[in-house]
Amino acid sequence: xxxxxxxxxxxxxxxxxxxxxxxxxxxxxxxxxxxxxxxxxxxxxxxxxxxxxxxxxxxxxxxxxxxxxxxxxxxxxxxxxxxxxxxxxxxxxxxxxxxxxxxxxxxxxxxxxxxxxxxxxxxxxxxxxxxxxxxxxxxxxxxxxxxxxxxxxxxxxxxxxxxxxxxxxxxxxxxxxxxxxxxxxxxxxxxxxxxxx
Numbered sequence: 001x002x003x004x005x006x007x008x009x010x011x012x013x014x015x016x017x018x019x020x021x022x023x024x025x026x027x028x029x030x031x032x033x034x035x036x037x038x039x040x041x042x043x044x045x046x047x048x049x050x051x052x053x054x055x056x057x058x059x060x061x062x063x064x065x066x067x068x069x070x071x072x073x074x075x076x077x078x079x080x081x082x083x084x085x086x087x088x089x090x091x092x093x094x095x096x097x098x099x100x101x102x103x104x105x106x107x108x109x110x111x112x113x114x115x116x117x118x119x120x121x122x123x124x125x126x127x128x129x130x131x132x133x134x135x136x137x138x139x140x141x142x143x144x145x146x147x148x149x150x151x152x153x154x155x156x157x158x159x160x161x162x163x164x165x166x167x168x169x170x171x172x173x174x175x176x177x178x179x180x181x182x183x184x185x186x187x188x189x190x191x192x193x194x195x196x197x
Contacts, residue, residue: 096139132163146165161183
């Protein structure tokens, strides 16, 4: 496990095992991080949220890419999957790209504005204003599996996607209570609303 306020490796008992690097004064130096093949990949707050990676012993702390930097009020996301870094870019639209683990060979995957994305079991899932889509990892063969407005990021486990959605169209400001929890099969064949007790 790794702590959130610095890159400290913890044992399963919660005790500190090793500090990889400590946070800088006043704010966390790193956030939104992922471990992959011996490295921790993270957004470096003190360097415009550029993507970095560091070895588990604290060495080889290096920038991977400037493409995932903040541009505006929201953060760009990244997920590492099958030796690629998938990420969104905060320009006018949130398009999805992928690059090699060393930051080379940037490739456009989805030229469609997306809010969230996830990768699971050899497929790409992403959320746009029109609903949830499923595609191959290279962005080909896109299909719409749910055509409603999704509130938050989607989670995938087994054959199911978990999400929150707005069950009706209204113009006024929405609260979290205006959305319903949803369970969808990854092929879009079945959809279930999870009712609150």
